[in-house]
Amino acid sequence: MNVAVVRxxxxxxxxxxxxxxxxxQLTKAGWRVLVEAGSGAAAGFSDADYQAxxxxxxxxxxxxxxxxxxxxxxxCLGANLQAGRxxxxxxxxxxxxxxxxxxxxxxxxxxxxxxRKAIVFALELMPRITRAQSMDVLSSMATISGYKAVLQxxxxxxxxFPMLMTAAGTLVAAKVLVIGAGVAGLQAIASARRLGxxxxxxDVRPVVKEQIESLGAKFVELDLDTGDSEDKGGYAKQLxxxxxxxxxxxxxxxxxxxxxxxxxxxxxxxxxxxxxxxDGVRRMRPGSVIVDLAAERGGNCELTKPDxxxxxxGVSILxxxxxxxxxxxxxxxxxxxxxxxxxxxxxxxxxxxxDLNDEVIxxxxxxxxxxxxxxxxxxxxxxxxxxxxxxxxxxxxLAQKTxxx
Ligand code: NAD
Numbered sequence: 001m002n003v004a005v006v007r008x009x010x011x012x013x014x015x016x017x018x019x020x021x022x023x024x025q026l027t028k029a030g031w032r033v034l035v036e037a038g039s040g041a042a043a044g045f046s047d048a049d050y051q052a053x054x055x056x057x058x059x060x061x062x063x064x065x066x067x068x069x070x071x072x073x074x075x076c077l078g079a080n081l082q083a084g085r086x087x088x089x090x091x092x093x094x095x096x097x098x099x100x101x102x103x104x105x106x107x108x109x110x111x112x113x114x115x116r117k118a119i120v121f122a123l124e125l126m127p128r129i130t131r132a133q134s135m136d137v138l139s140s141m142a143t144i145s146g147y148k149a150v151l152q153x154x155x156x157x158x159x160x161f162p163m164l165m166t167a168a169g170t171l172v173a174a175k176v177l178v179i180g181a182g183v184a185g186l187q188a189i190a191s192a193r194r195l196g197x198x199x200x201x202x203d204v205r206p207v208v209k210e211q212i213e214s215l216g217a218k219f220v221e222l223d224l225d226t227g228d229s230e231d232k233g234g235y236a237k238q239l240x241x242x243x244x245x246x247x248x249x250x251x252x253x254x255x256x257x258x259x260x261x262x263x264x265x266x267x268x269x270x271x272x273x274x275x276x277x278x279d280g281v282r283r284m285r286p287g288s289v290i291v292d293l294a295a296e297r298g299g300n301c302e303l304t305k306p307d308x309x310x311x312x313x314g315v316s317i318l319x320x321x322x323x324x325x326x327x328x329x330x331x332x333x334x335x336x337x338x339x340x341x342x343x344x345x346x347x348x349x350x351x352x353x354x355d356l357n358d359e360v361i362x363x364x365x366x367x368x369x370x371x372x373x374x375x376x377x378x379x380x381x382x383x384x385x386x387x388x389x390x391x392x393x394x395x396x397x398l399a400q401k402t403x404x405x
Contacts, residue, residue, distance in 0.1 A: 001351065004067065005072050009083035011083070013042075044328070070096040076120070076122075078103060096121070099121075099339075104124070104269035110122070111372055128234050148327055175259050185262070192262075261290045274299075276290065284313075284315045
């Protein structure tokens with residue numbers, strides 16, 4: 001079996017789907033590993049590094065697609081809407097593509113991939129079960145983003161993070177507020193604490209109180225009934241408009257007091273909740289910084305512009321949409337580990353074994369046999385259910401992922 005890694009084509013993307021250190025895991029299984037020349041360069045991995053670990057370098061993308069039974073990518077079409085389209089003509093029927101394709105945000109792109117009769121796995125749909133943790137790319141990338149968000153905030157803040165008592169006087173520690181304490185938020189809390197900031201954090205799911213406190217941060221409690229805010233998959237449910245408004249008002253007082261606010265609140269498959277209004281920003285002190293990790297989904301802050309730094313009343317609002325790519329080496333290492341674990345799980349005796357009784361395989365499979373495979377996605381696209389219900393993921397499973405339950 002030939003497994004190919006191709007160069008990422010999304011503008012500014014620096015990650016790569018496979019790192020040299022993991023190539024032997026594939027070659028030992030008897031597979032050829034083909035790497036498009038230059039694929040790892042932006043993450044610090046040379047073609048020679050891949051060759052030394054048993055991979056073969058192929059000169060261009062066409063050659064990689066032509067020879068590959070399985071293509072590994074970070075961003076496939078969907079998560080790479082313009083440049084990713086170029087790969088459509090390279091795909092062969094039955095060729096397997098594994099990567100991130102933003103299926104909930106761009107279901108039409110999945111339809112286009114399905115029309116090429118490729119077999120596509122969208123890693124964003126990994127079920128949140130213990131066995132799948134080692135394949136969970138969203139968690140891996142959120143870990144990197146949470147860390148990097150703190151560094152960006154520290155870089156823009158006209159203050160230092162730690163408290164210092166020096167001969168030149170005392171510097172007061174920066175006050176950091178993290179809104180949304182999922183994977184990215186918890187990593188942001190831990191990273192801000194390591195830099196010496198005083199940290200508090202808020203999440204709509206009260207179950208995270210203990211996790212926030214175990215990292216040395218204070219849990220912000222709002223006067224808001226959010227007891228049933230978590231779905232069966234561990235994700236937050238969407239709040240009512242009234243609850244969101246109430247939340248905005250109560251958060252505004254806390255946001256006004258902080259030097260840095262890192263927002264990470266998200267509901268899978270929905271626009272991000274608006275938590276910091278323009279008025280809330282204008283109550284912050286000049287020099288304060290907001291890093292809005294929800295920028296890609298519309299932002300948690302009203303003034304966020306994706307991939308821009310907006311300065312309003314002296315407050316800097318950053319809206320990075322691809323932070324994991326800014327720590328490309330470790331991000332690629334984590335992503336590749338997730339992907340290789342997934343690929344090994346997808347094979348038996350060295351051959352592909354698409355076993356739809358395995359929920360990891362069934363939930364992530366989005367295109368096969370010329371059809372969009374996932375029932376929830378088919379519903380989003382207005383397609384009839386497939387005739388083989390026993391091989392399709394149950395609708396209520398995707399409903400959890402879209403926050404609809
Ligand atoms: P996410 O990116 O979907 O959301 C980020 C955070 O925003 C969540 O904590 C959510 O509760 C919060 N949020 C949503 N709406 C909000 C609002 N209006 N106000 C404040 N906060 C709001 O979530 P995530 O980081 O991907 O993880 C969600 C949960 O899943 C976590 O509990 C995590 O530990 C769990 N998880 C489990 C597994 C597994 O078991 N395999 C893997 C990864 C994550």
